[in-house]
Amino acid sequence: MKKVLFVIHDLHLGGAEKVLVNLVNHMDRSKFDVTVLALFGGGVNEPFLNPDIRLIVGHKRPFPGNSHVMKLFSPERLFRYYIKGRYDAIVSYLEGPSARIVSGCPRDGTKLVSWVHIEQHTMKNAARSFRSAEEARKCYCRFNRTICVSRTVAEDFDSIFHLQRPVEVLYNTVESDVIRENAQEPLGEIDGKKEEIKLIGVGKVVPNKGFDRLARIHKRLREEDGLPVHTYILGEGFQRKGLEAWAAENGLSDTFTFLGYQTNPYKYVAACDLFVCASHAEGFSTAATEALIVGTPVVTTEVSGMREMLGENEYGVITENSEEALYQGVKEMLTAPERLSHYKEKARERGRRFSTGQTVRAVEEMLTKLFLEKSSDVSEEKTTQ
The missing domain is CATH 3.40.50.2000 (Glycogen Phosphorylase B;)
Known part of the structure; x- marks a missing residue:
């Protein structure tokens, strides 16, 4: 040994x-x-x-x-x-x-x-x-x-x-079988209104993860496009208080929600309509991998590992690494129900390839x-x- x-x-x-x-x-x-x-x-x-x-x-x-x-x-x-x-x-x-x-x-x-x-x-x-x-x-x-x-x-x-x-x-x-099993746990915290479109971001709440630009994208989707989005952030970090204050100042506290650290993040990701990676840089995103495993469509900035994971927009949508490009990518996904449905199936397909x-x-x-x-x-x- x-x-x-x-x-x-x-x-x-x-x-x-x-x-x-x-x-x-x-x-x-x-x-x-x-x-x-x-x-x-x-x-x-x-x-x-x-x-x-x-x-x-x-x-x-x-x-x-x-x-x-x-x-x-x-x-x-x-x-x-x-x-x-x-x-x-x-x-x-x-x-x-x-x-x-x-x-x-x-x-x-x-x-x-x-x-x-x-x-x-x-x-x-x-x-x-x-x-x-x-x-x-x-x-x-x-x-x-x-x-x-x-x-x-x-x-x-x-x-x-x-x-x-x-x-x-x-x-x-990644523990693919455990992830799928835990994704089935009952969930009441983010049931919300039925007409809400649920977005989720996962990771440390630090500048590199780009949650500040996701917050601004959230605001544009609601105010400019009239989309009933509710964005959830799963994670902790020193930037959280500042982002919560920004959400309050902009009247978004009820729709831009921090869930903090959760021992079972998978049930939250599975309950959402879209996983958004707004990162400025990544290695090989564990959170995006887990989203695919539970069958949640992915829209991400172009960071390391995403083309290996998603192909040329085959299993998810990769945008340029800018706030405007990510906004357009999320908007296009949410305003085309057939596109969202297509990528949900592709996420499940790709997720089956991640074997522990x-x-x-x-x-x-x-x-x-x-x-x-x-x-x-x-x-x-x-x-x-």
Whole structure:
């Protein structure tokens, strides 16, 4: 049995955090002894780890400026502080601090995997959690494997770091059967009026998710187009209070509703007429994947992974990544009932292709091949002490 450690910043709200829990819960225990290290504890996803998954917490809670404090220490020192014992493989399950820490592993035969979830576009962004661009390059060169969640994320990462080995793509693990089952739970909170058209957005309520532009789109649909839309936002984040205040100022509090964090988001998504992704950037959207699985049509901005998920508008509608284009895409969907019905069927069709077992097996096969390889020619460059 191989010992595998997954390292992540925390298990709080977020797609990557949820996907990691899905993945480790379904890995074959006869082959893999799995441990998760959360640098910071208290995450809402922690209780969903199976009892046989070992959870280690570096700090009980995040502290202000933690990423800056970490940069005061070398990757080697951070590794010794956070990671005890020996593992056959250590996986950094997010870019940034966890990658920097894992790269400090001594050359003891442990296989290292870096898992990248988002497009970073520039070296400045990619090196934000490192002391410098040079250190970021050295750290990422230390990994035996680089895994990305979509082709566009892989192309973006490769364009920045130019690693002398392939960057692989493995798609996120979702619990498709559990999602479909939970989507059937009774729901009373958003029944509303029968004539209402229900839209839903899911994710952390932070600027990157674009909920502010979804709010403005909601206003235009109601006031300019006379559409009886009711938009629900499923998630928490620091931007929520400001958006709630904006909705109140514009007389939209009754139709632009925050549902907060929900342990079963699927029943809410299934109850809505349209899922809208207004994000400025994504990796491979877990929320959009889940919408397809429950059969809710998707309209999204063009962000990483959406063309792999939806094709050329075959299984959902992809617009340019602008507020105006997204508004037009949502409006066209809502003013053509046959179009909405068509994409509901296409969502169900596409949703059937997301298999928990298939994505987990792909990860297990990647790790198994990695264990069979001799020591790879990763960079011998040392980071600054």
